[in-house]
Amino acid sequence: MKSLYTLVVFACFSLSLLAQSNMLSTNPVAEQVMLGNYNPADYMPTQVIDQPADIVSHILQGVSPDSLHAWLEVLNDFHTRNTGSDTSSATTGIGAARRWVYSKFQQFSSENEGRLLPSYLQFDRNICGMGQHRNVFAVLPGTDGNLDDMILIEAHLDSRCESVCDVDCQAHGMEDNGSGSALVIELARVMSRLALKRTVVFMCTIGEEQGLYGADAFAKYAKNKGIKIRAVLNNDIVGGIICGETSSPPSCPGLNHVDSTQVRLFSAGSINSPHKQLARFIKLEYLEELEDLVSVPMLLTIMSAEDRTGRGGDHIPFRQQGYPAMRFTSANEHGNANTSDPDYHDRQHTTTDILGVDTDGDQVIDSFFVDFNYLSRNAVINGVAAAMAAIGPKTPDFETTKDDQLLHVNIDDPENYGQYRVFFRSLSNEFDSIWTVNSAVASVPKPAGGGWVSVAAVDDNGIESLFSGEKIPTTVNATGEVIEEIPAKPIELFQNRPNPFDEATNIDFMVHDVPVYREAFIAISDLNGNTIKRLPVQLQPGINTVLYTHGYNVTGVYAYSIVVDGKVMDTKRMVFAN
Ligand SMILES: [Zn+2]
Structure with missing residues (x-):
């Protein structure tokens, strides 16, 4: 017995060393609101802004490049915001920085009838020699x-x-991630005036650079408490527009290339991924609600991978806890952050990730590395997507079939919204077709080729829900009877998505019958038959997905095969076009 007891104690102790513990919200009222235990009337503003067009216009008019600039000037002055830096100084270090963020949240609250509830999420973990930490x-x-x-x-x-x-070193961290922090603060300022149906939380985390610890602590805290999170929008490196000498793949075009009109949306998964569906929702909201109103249109690129090659961010711990999560990142980055390379000259993760430079010697920074207009456009995209997700209808479930002519959907919608969107996607990360239908039982022309169907409900205001999961339509005959499609192979490969691809692509395969096997992998080979990569896989019944990162600088056609115990089960071709 004694040895078992010792073992149990030891196991608990080891776990406490490995994970964050004692996560708590310092504001119990904020926690109760996140749990849904509150009276909404207590927080209703005197002047109600709750219509979609008014919400969009409020965010578009309210978010200000000058205000973002001002927040960055303050963040710059803390010298460092390293997670293990000083917490007692009033002017430098992470303690001063997060107390300042908290004070801004308090200020926005008092300017808006006390409607914004600031809190810390405190947790224990040893990071850089410090044992206790706080997200704000x-x-x-x-x-x-x-x-x-x-x-x-x-x-x-x-x-x-x-x-x-x-x-102790100077770590102004302006691109990474003063830009994202300023965006969160600015949206808290602007959005705290809005009356949104669902609760919106604005958060600045800590411990990201050492291992995503602050986000992980909040995701686990939410999971433990039973807090429901519909969508996580992580902003990390969202203000820079200049390409460095290096950049993590998929890279930018080359040194000093500028791109101020594109932002990348990273998320995990390919087929039927709630994270990719969230990224697609954000893009659709931009196209529907904002594109016609803005002076500088933006390109939102839905990326294949969850993050840049070899990099990670705060959206990952939320995805791990089962919450739909994605990341915004600038198109152009200054560095791959490999600071151990003696030839590394870029700004990310160095003392030179600063706000800008003084070009005329008057001691005033006049040339900036963070583009406040670009950052402002990204803030508006975030705010509008979050607001539409906060006011939109519930996501319905559905069934789908197809015959020779038509694609049919049968939407299960207890709320009876009455209008729906139907989405079809084949080879890319984007939808090929979007239809609006006025009935829960509806048919649209059958798209050519195979692909994936999903749906959304649309409310009286024309706002769609988050998108459902994706499904393959079952084949039926003209009278609606299911035609059993006998799988040609026990394991079959799908066409990789996207194809052609740039740096990363998803390879999906369907396992109809899981065989007894020792080893399975996806083999990538050139057309001379030389294997250039093997990706080990586990065979689960249903659809399996592997992300393939090319990292092999030769464009052209490649073959990919699924191999089980030495036997090639299926082969297809893909095109790498950098
Ligand atoms: Zn970062």
């Missing part, structure tokens, strides 16, 4: 008590220089 967040309670799934807009507040636990 603010809760804007939803106005519809029947909708208890919240939207989270977040960014990591912490910074670093060359050495990840150097707590």
Whole structure:
């Protein structure tokens, strides 16, 4: 018995060393709101802004490049926001930085009838020699008590220089990630005036640079408490527009190339991924609600991978806890952050990730590395997508079939919204077709080729829900009887998506019958038959997905095969076009 007891104690102790513990919200009211235990009437503003067009115009008019610039000037002045840096100083270090963010949330709240509830999420973990840490967040309670799934807009507040636990070096961290932090603060300022049906939370995390610890702590805290999170919008490196000498693949075009009109949306998965569907929702909201109103149109690119090659971010711990999550990142980055390379000259993760330079010697920064207009456009995209997710209808489920002529959907919608969108997607990360239908049982022309169907409900205001999962339509005959399609192969490969691809592509395969096997892998080979990569896989019944990162600088046609115990089960071709 004694040895078992020792073992149990030891196991618990080891776990506490490995994970964050004692996660708690310092504001119990904020926690109750996130759980849905509150009276929405207590937080109803005197002047109600709740119509989609008014919400969009409020965010578009309210978000200001000058205001973002001002937040960045303050963040710049803390010298470092390293997670292990000083917490007692009033002017430098992470403690001063997060108390300032908290004070801004308090200020926005008092300017808006006390509607924004600031809090810390405190947790224990040894990071850079410090044992206790705090994310700072603010809760804007939803106005519809029947909708208890919240939207989270977040960014990591912490910074670093060359050495990840150097707590004294200058780490202004302006691109990474003063830009995202300023965006979160600015949206809290602007959006705290809105009356949104669902609760929206604005958060600046800590410990990202050492291992995504602050986001992981919040995701686990939410999971443990039973807090429902509908969508996580992570902003990490969202203000820079200049390409460095290096950049993590998929890279930007070359040194000093400028791109101020594109932002990348990273998320996990390919087929039937709630994270990719969230990224597609954000893009659709931009196209429907904003594109016609803005002076500088933006390109939102839905990326194949969850993050850049070899990199990660705060959206990942949320995905791991089962919450739909994605990341915004600038098209152009200054560095691959490999600071151990002696030839590394770029700004990310160095003391030179600064706000800008003084070009005329008057001691005033006049040339900036963060583009405030670009950052402002990204803030508006975030805010509008989050607001539409916060006011939109519930996501319906559905069944789908197809015959020779038509694609049919049968939408299960207890709310009876009455209008729906039907989405069809084949080879890319984007939809090929979107239809609007006026009945829960509807048919649209059958697209050519195979692909994936999903749906959304549309409310009286014309706002769609988040998108459902994706399904393959079952084949039926003219009278609606299911035609059994006998699978040609026990394991079959799908066409990779996207194809052609740039740096990363998803390879999906369907396992109809799981065989007894020792080893399975996807083999990538050139057309001379030389294998250039083997990706080990586990065979699960249904659809399996593997992300293939090319990292092999030769464009052209490649073959990919699924091989089980030495036997090639299926082969297809794909095109790498950098
Ligand atoms: Zn970052």
